Amino acid sequence: MSGPDIIRISEIFGPTIQGEGALIGVPTVFVRTGGCDFRCQWCDSLHAVDSRFRADWRPMSAAEVWAEVETLSGGVPLTVSLSGGNPAIQPLGDLIRLGRDRGYRFALETQGSVSRDWFADLDMLVLSPKPPSSGMLTNWDDVAACIAAASGGGRTVLKCIVFDEADYAFARDAAARFPNLPMYLQPGNHTPPGPAESDGAIDTDGIMARMRWLVDRATADRWFDAVALPQLHVLIWGNKRGV
Amino acid sequence: MSGPDIIRISEIFGPTIQGEGALIGVPTVFVRTGGCDFRCQWCDSLHAVDSRFRADWRPMSAAEVWAEVETLSGGVPLTVSLSGGNPAIQPLGDLIRLGRDRGYRFALETQGSVSRDWFADLDMLVLSPKPPSSGMLTNWDDVAACIAAASGGGRTVLKCIVFDEADYAFARDAAARFPNLPMYLQPGNHTPPGPAESDGAIDTDGIMARMRWLVDRATADRWFDAVALPQLHVLIWGNKRGV
Numbered sequence: 001m002s003g004p005d006i007i008r009i010s011e012i013f014g015p016t017i018q019g020e021g022a023l024i025g026v027p028t029v030f031v032r033t034g035g036c037d038f039r040c041q042w043c044d045s046l047h048a049v050d051s052r053f054r055a056d057w058r059p060m061s062a063a064e065v066w067a068e069v070e071t072l073s074g075g076v077p078l079t080v081s082l083s084g085g086n087p088a089i090q091p092l093g094d095l096i097r098l099g100r101d102r103g104y105r106f107a108l109e110t111q112g113s114v115s116r117d118w119f120a121d122l123d124m125l126v127l128s129p130k131p132p133s134s135g136m137l138t139n140w141d142d143v144a145a146c147i148a149a150a151s152g153g154g155r156t157v158l159k160c161i162v163f164d165e166a167d168y169a170f171a172r173d174a175a176a177r178f179p180n181l182p183m184y185l186q187p188g189n190h191t192p193p194g195p196a197e198s199d200g201a202i203d204t205d206g207i208m209a210r211m212r213w214l215v216d217r218a219t220a221d222r223w224f225d226a227v228a229l230p231q232l233h234v235l236i237w238g239n240k241r242g243v
Numbered sequence: 244m245s246g247p248d249i250i251r252i253s254e255i256f257g258p259t260i261q262g263e264g265a266l267i268g269v270p271t272v273f274v275r276t277g278g279c280d281f282r283c284q285w286c287d288s289l290h291a292v293d294s295r296f297r298a299d300w301r302p303m304s305a306a307e308v309w310a311e312v313e314t315l316s317g318g319v320p321l322t323v324s325l326s327g328g329n330p331a332i333q334p335l336g337d338l339i340r341l342g343r344d345r346g347y348r349f350a351l352e353t354q355g356s357v358s359r360d361w362f363a364d365l366d367m368l369v370l371s372p373k374p375p376s377s378g379m380l381t382n383w384d385d386v387a388a389c390i391a392a393a394s395g396g397g398r399t400v401l402k403c404i405v406f407d408e409a410d411y412a413f414a415r416d417a418a419a420r421f422p423n424l425p426m427y428l429q430p431g432n433h434t435p436p437g438p439a440e441s442d443g444a445i446d447t448d449g450i451m452a453r454m455r456w457l458v459d460r461a462t463a464d465r466w467f468d469a470v471a472l473p474q475l476h477v478l479i480w481g482n483k484r485g486v
Contacts, residue, residue, distance in 0.1 A: 014462075027467040078467035224322075227267075
């Protein structure tokens with residue numbers, strides 16, 4: 001199956017809870033698309049990014065994806081999280097319309113490199129510009145275009161991964177550029193799953209130490225507008241996939 | 244110092260992040276009052292509840308409490324969490340007005356046994372009716388009176404601690420009684436600090452196992468309106484006080 005309306009799917013799973021950011025704890029079905037225009041050094045979803053895994057990605061129509069979401073949720077409306085990879089490079093407008101007609105809510109998380117007109121149909125757009133530790137460069141005009149595309153729709157929020165002082169400065173800069181958007185800070189996970197699927201072992205103590213540092217850092221600056229949250233799913237389930 | 248306007252204070256600390264519920268991750272100064280009309284079996288704040296610790300509670304005026312909050316936050320507005328004990332048995336109306344005049348936001352957490360007219364001045368009222376495992380009985384008329392007192396003010400949300408199947412059924416009943424209020428589910432902490440202040444040792448694995456059970460339980464019921472969150476501060480800092 002191919003064509004402009006075909007979505008490349010890495011995995012569809014849930015319901016479980018959203019583990020991070022503004023919707024933390026909210027029951028969610030995840031639709032993870034395959035393919036990404038970025039290659040972050042600490043990517044925790046390489047199986048949905050690296051073209052090595054392309055054979056695992058299923059080409060699906062919006063109706064086929066929707067049918068799986070509906071089955072997993074038993075037809076009871078909930079939040080659907082569109083993630084990746086970069087889900088913005090996939091044709092997701094039809095899927096969002098199908099679900100919203102049935103009372104489902106849609107959140108999408110992207111680095112902000114590609115904007116789409118259907119961002120305006122989302123309930124939440126999570127923009128996660130990649131900090132220096134990722135090895136990527138952020139084009140702020142592209143991020144601004146995403147914000148503009150989503151305006152008139154649901155909420156737009158920023159989420160920044162913070163590993164170190166340089167990342168923290170990047171997050172402060174991002175917040176200063178877009179002062180009207182809520183900011184979520186997230187300590188980086190330095191033990192993401194390996195490309196061959198690790199056993200899920202994580203350095204919880206290390207992540208928690210970074211979390212404590214991040215809280216201390218932000219409160220010392222009296223940066224009280226930023227919300228700080230770790231990746232809860234990693235703490236609860238480790239780096240296991242499908243939860 | 245005594246009199247009707249005197250607040251009994253157990254501790255004032257922060258800024259740190261709120262560790263649980265609707266404001267999880269939000270920078271917060273905590274004002275914990277002393278004294279409680281309940282005696283929950285698993286109380287994690289006995290130092291603010293048991294009259295054994297009454298000598299540690301400071302009688303303070305609203306202006307004195309406000310001065311400490313302002314010093315801790317450097318005069319930069321943030322969220323102030325009023326907790327206890329049961330803060331609803333204290334005269335907190337003046338404190339809330341003092342802070343709100345300066346741009347601060349106020350959340351209050353209570354079991355819902357005592358309603359006050361100044362609930363309408365809160366930015367968030369967290370009603371946490373106590374489940375069967377607490378050994379307490381909930382009077383739903385009292386809870387409804389709290390909701391009515393806060394109406395016209397900020398948001399009111401429900402939070403239920405869940406240790407077991409009976410607590411889960413209690414939470415479902417609470418949600419059914421007040422279907423318009425957001426519901427937050429929280430796995431119980433069976434290793435709260437002892438009255439003599441333990442070393443902060445907690446059974447993280449046990450809490451996380453209960454969290455996984457809770458997520459599975461709620462999603463199996465397709466209860467997608469409830470948000471499930473553990474006590475993040477316990478995971479980050481253990482049972483240590485003052486963070």
